Amino acid sequence: MVFNKKNHKMSIKQTSISLIMAIIISMLSACKNDFLDKNPTAAIASSEFWKSDTDTRMGLAGVYRRLQNGFYGQSKLWLDTYSDNALDRHTFFGFNNLTLGVVNSTNVPGTFYNTPYEGIAGCNFFLDNVDKAPVSDAIKTGYKAEVRFIRAMIYFDLVQAFGGVVLYKTAPQTVDAAKIAKSSKEDVLAFVHSELDFAIANLPDVAYSGHAVKGSAQALKAKVYLFQQNWPLAASTANEVITGGKFQIYQGGYPNLFLTTTQQNNPEIIFSTKYLAPNNPQGGEGVLVEIGWYGSIAPYQNLVDDYEMANGKRINEAGSGYDPANPYVNRDPRLKFTIKVPTEKYINPDGSVFNESDPLLTTYSQKKYLDLTKLPFDRSKTPLTDQNIIHIRYADVLLMYAEAKNEATGPDGTIYAALNLIRQRTGINLPPVDQAVYNTQDKLREFILHERRIELALEGHRYYDLKRRNLMQTKLAPLKNPGGAQLVFGEKNNVLPFAQSELDRNKQLIQNKDY
Numbered sequence: 001m002v003f004n005k006k007n008h009k010m011s012i013k014q015t016s017i018s019l020i021m022a023i024i025i026s027m028l029s030a031c032k033n034d035f036l037d038k039n040p041t042a043a044i045a046s047s048e049f050w051k052s053d054t055d056t057r058m059g060l061a062g063v064y065r066r067l068q069n070g071f072y073g074q075s076k077l078w079l080d081t082y083s084d085n086a087l088d089r090h091t092f093f094g095f096n097n098l099t100l101g102v103v104n105s106t107n108v109p110g111t112f113y114n115t116p117y118e119g120i121a122g123c124n125f126f127l128d129n130v131d132k133a134p135v136s137d138a139i140k141t142g143y144k145a146e147v148r149f150i151r152a153m154i155y156f157d158l159v160q161a162f163g164g165v166v167l168y169k170t171a172p173q174t175v176d177a178a179k180i181a182k183s184s185k186e187d188v189l190a191f192v193h194s195e196l197d198f199a200i201a202n203l204p205d206v207a208y209s210g211h212a213v214k215g216s217a218q219a220l221k222a223k224v225y226l227f228q229q230n231w232p233l234a235a236s237t238a239n240e241v242i243t244g245g246k247f248q249i250y251q252g253g254y255p256n257l258f259l260t261t262t263q264q265n266n267p268e269i270i271f272s273t274k275y276l277a278p279n280n281p282q283g284g285e286g287v288l289v290e291i292g293w294y295g296s297i298a299p300y301q302n303l304v305d306d307y308e309m310a311n312g313k314r315i316n317e318a319g320s321g322y323d324p325a326n327p328y329v330n331r332d333p334r335l336k337f338t339i340k341v342p343t344e345k346y347i348n349p350d351g352s353v354f355n356e357s358d359p360l361l362t363t364y365s366q367k368k369y370l371d372l373t374k375l376p377f378d379r380s381k382t383p384l385t386d387q388n389i390i391h392i393r394y395a396d397v398l399l400m401y402a403e404a405k406n407e408a409t410g411p412d413g414t415i416y417a418a419l420n421l422i423r424q425r426t427g428i429n430l431p432p433v434d435q436a437v438y439n440t441q442d443k444l445r446e447f448i449l450h451e452r453r454i455e456l457a458l459e460g461h462r463y464y465d466l467k468r469r470n471l472m473q474t475k476l477a478p479l480k481n482p483g484g485a486q487l488v489f490g491e492k493n494n495v496l497p498f499a500q501s502e503l504d505r506n507k508q509l510i511q512n513k514d515y
Helices: 017-021 053-068 074-082 114-132 137-162 185-202 214-227 231-244 254-258 286-293 301-306 334-338 394-409 413-423 441-455 462-468 472-476 500-505
Strands: 086-088 269-273 297-299 389-393
Touching: 053 114, 053 137, 053 269, 074 086, 074 286, 074 297, 074 389, 074 462, 114 137, 137 185, 137 214, 137 462, 185 214, 214 231, 214 269, 214 389, 214 394, 214 462, 231 394, 254 334, 254 389, 269 394, 301 441, 389 394, 394 413, 394 441, 413 441, 441 462, 462 472
Parallel strands: none
Antiparallel strands: 086 297, 269 389
């Protein structure tokens, strides 16, 4: 792991099998009320646990709390720097080497593997013990559905990263019992689907307010089908969320989707990792310092150029009106809501101009998720940052539906309608998709993937989107990093290698092919 030159600490916990076995300690670090609603204040000994519904809710809170780590917390945004969207400016995760094709068993960030297994250990601990509590079966079934949804999400991420992985359906009772061979990708995905089917059948069919709901599980299941390129089922499952009527495009301003005060009960958010100031903010220094003060996520010019003009035309398209002398004028509003461009200045409360800690290597920095009311960003002041990190939102579901439906049946009116809901939200107001231009499956596919890149930019989706479409090498090929080095996709068969330390601990684990 490489850290930035300002002694910035990015904690990437190195987890062995024995630590995974002991994860229950952190499961009990919550207050007498759910940490999703209250700040945690105390710890409870395991010997006193599972005696009441309060205990079960504390255990459930512990499961959710695992999502504040690694790529489930604020670090998720950095996944875009392992793609054509942005540069990992301070190499917090070593993505700069990975995008040069240097991918091996010694340099893959532990957060791809260790953090998910910590979360799985927490899920299994809860599921293995919750039946001890004197709680009605109906209540316990609901709790189990939430945890099994989370476990499915984590295993799906492991599959996207590594293919087949070690599958623990219950907590191993000894360290040696944890040393087992990996299951095939197909078997793990089958398990993911069974978990999601249970969650869909038992989660409440209501809007999201912090706990997983039926729509959360349906949306994730659609995403899994999309990964498997099962286009008909991906389309129909996404459509169940759409027709269910529990979610909608948020009309209160695109930037506000990512700010604390407007995330609560937001109709577009389907699942997120929650934080709460003052005692349960984001880890480390939070996004306000990480991407605000440091400017750690540096978008590439390639991403900036992909934003349309306000008239819906691409910048190189005849009649677009693009002016190279004023490149940020009359563009898709999402550009300036997502990226700080060179002509923009952040103004501190005292009227002075805010400047990032170092010159920006690509001339751009991430703006999405920044709360500009908390300027000036300053590492020494460490503002309490508690924006929730969004994993699935309704726009994502509409895009999944559009992509899958186009692949399954070709262009139709429902696809254009889904895309237009996103493009014509209040404050964006782009023209509807030109059906005369994007009138074939191939043309519409290109447009949908473009729209997906723009709408979800710098939220942590691009890396997996390009991998599942086998587009990573193609999209990296035109790019060079600020040092002039050509970007290269170095993953063999779109899978990461297992860390050598894991292979040493578990002799039953076989390295992925060609590593």
